[in-house]
Amino acid sequence: MKRRDFIKKTGLAAAAAATAAAGLAGCGKKEEEKPMEAPAVITRKTYEWKMVTTWPPNLPVLQTGAVRFAERVEAATGGQIKIKVFAGGELVPPLGVFDAVSEGTVEVGSGASYYWAGKAPAAQWFAAVPFGFNAQGINAWFYSGGGLELWEEVYAPFNVVPRPQGNTGVQMGGWFRKEMNTIDDFKGLKMRIPGLGGKVVSKAGGTVVLLPGGEIFTSLERGVIDATEWVGPMHDLRMGFYKAAKYYYYPGWHEPGTTLEVMFNKKVYDGLPSELRAILDAVAAETNVWSLSEFEAGNGAALQELITEHNVNLVRFPEELLAKLRELAEETLEEEAAKDAMSTKVHTAFKKFKEQVGIWGSVSENAYYNVIADKYKLKA
Amino acid sequence: MKRRDFIKKTGLAAAAAATAAAGLAGCGKKEEEKPMEAPAVITRKTYEWKMVTTWPPNLPVLQTGAVRFAERVEAATGGQIKIKVFAGGELVPPLGVFDAVSEGTVEVGSGASYYWAGKAPAAQWFAAVPFGFNAQGINAWFYSGGGLELWEEVYAPFNVVPRPQGNTGVQMGGWFRKEMNTIDDFKGLKMRIPGLGGKVVSKAGGTVVLLPGGEIFTSLERGVIDATEWVGPMHDLRMGFYKAAKYYYYPGWHEPGTTLEVMFNKKVYDGLPSELRAILDAVAAETNVWSLSEFEAGNGAALQELITEHNVNLVRFPEELLAKLRELAEETLEEEAAKDAMSTKVHTAFKKFKEQVGIWGSVSENAYYNVIADKYKLKA
Numbered sequence: 232m233k234r235r236d237f238i239k240k241t242g243l244a245a246a247a248a249a250t251a252a253a254g255l256a257g258c259g260k261k262e263e264e265k266p267m268e269a270p271a272v273i274t275r276k277t278y279e280w281k282m283v284t285t286w287p288p289n290l291p292v293l294q295t296g297a298v299r300f301a302e303r304v305e306a307a308t309g310g311q312i313k314i315k316v317f318a319g320g321e322l323v324p325p326l327g328v329f330d331a332v333s334e335g336t337v338e339v340g341s342g343a344s345y346y347w348a349g350k351a352p353a354a355q356w357f358a359a360v361p362f363g364f365n366a367q368g369i370n371a372w373f374y375s376g377g378g379l380e381l382w383e384e385v386y387a388p389f390n391v392v393p394r395p396q397g398n399t400g401v402q403m404g405g406w407f408r409k410e411m412n413t414i415d416d417f418k419g420l421k422m423r424i425p426g427l428g429g430k431v432v433s434k435a436g437g438t439v440v441l442l443p444g445g446e447i448f449t450s451l452e453r454g455v456i457d458a459t460e461w462v463g464p465m466h467d468l469r470m471g472f473y474k475a476a477k478y479y480y481y482p483g484w485h486e487p488g489t490t491l492e493v494m495f496n497k498k499v500y501d502g503l504p505s506e507l508r509a510i511l512d513a514v515a516a517e518t519n520v521w522s523l524s525e526f527e528a529g530n531g532a533a534l535q536e537l538i539t540e541h542n543v544n545l546v547r548f549p550e551e552l553l554a555k556l557r558e559l560a561e562e563t564l565e566e567e568a569a570k571d572a573m574s575t576k577v578h579t580a581f582k583k584f585k586e587q588v589g590i591w592g593s594v595s596e597n598a599y600y601n602v603i604a605d606k607y608k609l610k611a
Numbered sequence: 612m613k614r615r616d617f618i619k620k621t622g623l624a625a626a627a628a629a630t631a632a633a634g635l636a637g638c639g640k641k642e643e644e645k646p647m648e649a650p651a652v653i654t655r656k657t658y659e660w661k662m663v664t665t666w667p668p669n670l671p672v673l674q675t676g677a678v679r680f681a682e683r684v685e686a687a688t689g690g691q692i693k694i695k696v697f698a699g700g701e702l703v704p705p706l707g708v709f710d711a712v713s714e715g716t717v718e719v720g721s722g723a724s725y726y727w728a729g730k731a732p733a734a735q736w737f738a739a740v741p742f743g744f745n746a747q748g749i750n751a752w753f754y755s756g757g758g759l760e761l762w763e764e765v766y767a768p769f770n771v772v773p774r775p776q777g778n779t780g781v782q783m784g785g786w787f788r789k790e791m792n793t794i795d796d797f798k799g800l801k802m803r804i805p806g807l808g809g810k811v812v813s814k815a816g817g818t819v820v821l822l823p824g825g826e827i828f829t830s831l832e833r834g835v836i837d838a839t840e841w842v843g844p845m846h847d848l849r850m851g852f853y854k855a856a857k858y859y860y861y862p863g864w865h866e867p868g869t870t871l872e873v874m875f876n877k878k879v880y881d882g883l884p885s886e887l888r889a890i891l892d893a894v895a896a897e898t899n900v901w902s903l904s905e906f907e908a909g910n911g912a913a914l915q916e917l918i919t920e921h922n923v924n925l926v927r928f929p930e931e932l933l934a935k936l937r938e939l940a941e942e943t944l945e946e947e948a949a950k951d952a953m954s955t956k957v958h959t960a961f962k963k964f965k966e967q968v969g970i971w972g973s974v975s976e977n978a979y980y981n982v983i984a985d986k987y988k989l990k991a
Contacts (some may be wrong), residue, residue: 307687307893309886365979367747367780370900371907400747401975464971482978506689510890513687516897520750527751530975531968538970545974553982588911589985590918591844594925595781595910597984598862599745600977602933605969 278507280314280499282339283332285325285346287444288318291465292525293491296397297341300493300518307510314339329494333389338499341396344382344492345426353385353573356581357393359489361428361560363581366398366488366523367596368588373490374516376584381577390497394515397491397522400530402483403467404548405460406451406476411548414555423447423459427563428485434559444470451475460485463526464533473541480546484556491522658692658887660879662719663712665705665726667824668698671845672905673871676777677721680873680898687890694719709874713769718879721776724762724872725806733765733953736961737773739866741808741940743961746778746868746903747976748968753870754896756964761957770877774895777871777902780910782863783847784928785840786831786856791928794935803827803839807943808865814939824850831855840865843906844913853921860926864936871902 282301286294301314319325322337329347332340345358356363357378364372372378373395382393405424409416418436422429429439440456450456452475459476460483461467473479493515500508537543548556568578662681666674681694699705702717709727712720725738736743737758744752752758753775762773785804789796798816802809809819820836830836832855839856840863841847853859873895880888917923928936948958 303889303893307886307889309884362983365976367903367907371904371911374901374904375908376904401979403974463975481974482982483975484979484982487979487983504689506687509683509687510893513683513890513893513897516900517893520896520900521754523747524751524754524756527747527968527971528755528964531751531971534971534974535967547974547978557982584908587915588907589983591907591911591914592980592983593985594783594861594914594927595843595863596745596976597980598927599781599864599867600972600980602862602864602937603742603867603969603972604977605973 275311277310278312278338278503280312280338281322282314282316282341282493283319283321283323283328283337284316284340285319285328285342288321290318291469291529292397292399292522294318296491296518296522296525297493299521300341300396300514301339303514303517304511307514308507312507312510329389329391332494332496333391335390335496335498338496340391340494342492342494343489344393348426351385351389351573352567352570353577355427355567356574356577357382357385357490357492359426359428359486360564360581361431361485362487362557364488364585366400368585368592369398369488369490370395370519371588372581372584376587377580378584381580385573385577386494387497392495392497392500394493394495394512395490395519396493396515397519398526399462399486399489399491400523400526401488402460402463402486404480404483404485405458406467406472407458407478407480408451408454408476409457410478410546411480411552413549414552416552420458421456423450423456424485426485427560427567428460430563430567431485431556431560434563435556448472448475463530464537465526465529468533468537473537473543477544478546479537479543480548482548484548484553484560491519493518655691657690658718658883660692660694660718661702662694662696662721663699663701663703663708663717664696664720665699665708665722668701670698671849671909672777672779672902674698676871676898676902676905677873679901680721680776680894683894683897684891687894688887692887692890709769709771712874712876713771715770715876715878718876720771720874722872722874723869724773728806731765731769731953732947732950733957735807735947736954736957737762737765737870737872739806739808739869740944740961741811741865742867742937744868744965746780748965748972749778749868749870750775750899751968752961752964756967757960758964761960765953765957766874767877772875772877772880774873774875774892775870775899776873776895777899778906779842779866779869779871780903780906781868782840782843782866784860784863784865785838786847786852787838787858787860788831788834788856789837790858790926791860791932793929794932796932800838801836803830803836804865806865807940807947808840810943810947811865811936811940814943815936828852828855843910844917845906845909848913848917853917853923857924858926859917859923860928862928864928864933864940871899873898 284294284297298316301316304312304314323331326346328340328342331337343358344354347354386393414435417432420437421440422432422437423440423442424432425441433439442450447459448471451459461470568574664674664677678696681696684692684694703711706726708720708722711717723738724734727734766773794815797812800817801820802812802817803820803822804812805821813819822830827839828851831839841850948954
């Protein structure tokens with residue numbers, strides 16, 4: 232950088248340093264170092280932030296991904312932004328994250344947008360939509376289809392700036408104590424399943440039960456609930472569900488690619504120099520692709536263990552049952568979308584982009600997966 | 612930041628500025644600004660780099676992705692790293708990129724690793740392997756399965772540091788002037804198809820023709836070649852292939868998720884402060900997920916146009932033909948892997964990780980795509 236540029240571009244403290252250096256020379260003292268010929272000197276404000284999450288401590292990829300985000304931000308800013316991460320309940324309740332970021336109690340939060348549907352119904356479309364996008368589809372919507380701009384619009388009234396920061400990939404359909412042959416098998420079924428998926432199960436005649444993570448296993452084992460979904464093999468294995476339910480159904484029609492989010496208080500985010508905003512965005516995207524990779528690798532290993540060591544019975548939901556669930560999901564989405572103008576807008580954009588990528592997915596990823604499909608050779 | 616920390620952490624120029632400020636006070640002059648109470652002042656060396664790519668100017672996502680990488684690096688470093696991007700042939704020949712980075716003629720390059728198979732045979736596994744990983748699989752291998760470390764090992768003797776910087780997703784199988792019904796239809800077929808895919812076509816009895824991009828359309832139209840693959844709908848539409856060949860085959864078994872790379876001269880990369888290395892890594896990952904998103908969105912839109920406006924005949928390769936190609940691909944890979952110790956090592960790791968994620972892909976992405984598959988409704 233030329234000196235003239237340097238003086239133009241740097242701030243007050245640098246100018247002061249320059250003045251100081253000139254003063255030093257004027258005193259006739261020796262210049263041991265030559266600050267004026269040194270590389271550009273600039274001001275650097277530092278930031279110490281708090282980040283609260285909705286996840287239990289150490290929950291793989293979800294909580295560890297939030298921690299990783301903080302670490303990578305600190306690394307990429309050379310310590311200019313330091314983020315202290317608090318798991319759910321440590322500083323604010325797990326579902327108090329959005330409010331804390333919105334009010335500016337903390338600078339950063341991490342969760343999944345469907346948790347905030349009570350405040351902003353349109354938020355649901357940015358986390359997981361039954362029979363909606365998988366990870367590749369929703370990323371395409373976010374980064375190349377206007378999805379992220381819509382998400383920003385939904386959060387703006389709350390002074391929150393969202394970024395995709397992870398994706399679980401296609402989840403599993405859940406653990407069931409009995410076989411699911413037709414849609415009627417949902418009648419009276421007590422299932423732990425939150426969000427839009429839960430609304431679909433209700434529509435099918437099921438009873439949706441909401442339980443904290445720590446109570447699910449016991450409830451399933453004792454028959455207090457008949458079924459539960461959780462995440463995927465990596466997390467389900469840790470929860471020990473295979474000891475409490477015989478059938479492990481797929482695919483996870485209700486959460487085909489759940490987006491994890493990082494969100495910033497808008498005033499904090501907007502007040503940053505542009506290079507720090509660019510770093511936060513880049514590290515969020517980096518954590519996004521990393522987390523999907525962790526799920527892909529970890530679920531692969533855990534599924535092998537579930538099959539070979541625990542003899543788990545992997546079952547695909549019958550075609551007709553899935554078709555009925557899909558109809559009910561479409562009804563549910565139309566009802567939710569009708570609730571306010573923003574939801575209508577988001578739902579319309581979502582459907583339009585889904586049509587754009589749908590046929591391409593059929594001749595690309597879908598056709599290719601069908602060719603390389605592993606026919607569960609570990610069971611044979 | 613506390614002052615003590617600041618002094619510990621910042622470099623010589625900052626210390627000199629502090630000394631200068633002290634000196635200034637010692638002269639009894641007025642301090643108009645108070646540098647010691649100003650935010651941290653640090654040194655910042657600037658970098659002006661050249662980046663050469665293997666792509667034609669303005670080629671969507673491939674060349675524009677390299678340019679985007681450079682722009683985002685400049686944004687995230689606040690201009691500390693400025694990268695001037697040169698398309699293929701502008702500074703060095705398209706296939707001279709690796710050498711230029713290796714020799715340090717330029718600091719950065721962008722391409723795809725299979726182009727360097729002549730120098731490092733093991734490089735092929737990191738770009739596209741017939742019947743190998745799709746984008747999600749290869750990213751999992753890179754970020755969470757040890758794949759990137761192996762890639763670094765392959766490039767290290769050349770003083771080059773690789774990072775995944777993009778992915779095309781599943782490509783199309785190519786444009787054919789005649790129907791492909793059995794593996795025998797490859798006998799005598801003149802096809803433009805590079806890399807490992809080309810070796811498989813040769814094994815099937817085809818004649819592989821290598822042509823520069825600008826000559827493919829005319830050659831296909833005149834029957835100099837019988838078939839060509841290129842990328843996917845977005846790029847194929849621009850090339851006008853639909854005017855020269857009747858059948859558009861899928862899926863792209865030969866390039867199911869081609870990785871684009873950014874690479875740095877090792878001395879340059881290793882010589883950077885750690886925060887700049889972290890920024891380069893984060894922006895590479897950001898560009899990686901962005902580029903796959905661009906392909907997903909752009910291919911979706913282009914395929915609709917090809918079908919509705921140009922009446923393109925989308926055809927799936929017959930099952931049995933794909934099975935034969937897969938056998939030939941496995942033979943080809945084993946032969947390539949046997950050529951040197953590094954290739955053997957990489958191939959073995961690749962196969963092992965593929966087994967780990969294979970069955971999981973079948974019950975997750977594959978099963979889900981089968982449920983949401985769009986049955987080419989634009990044709991019906």
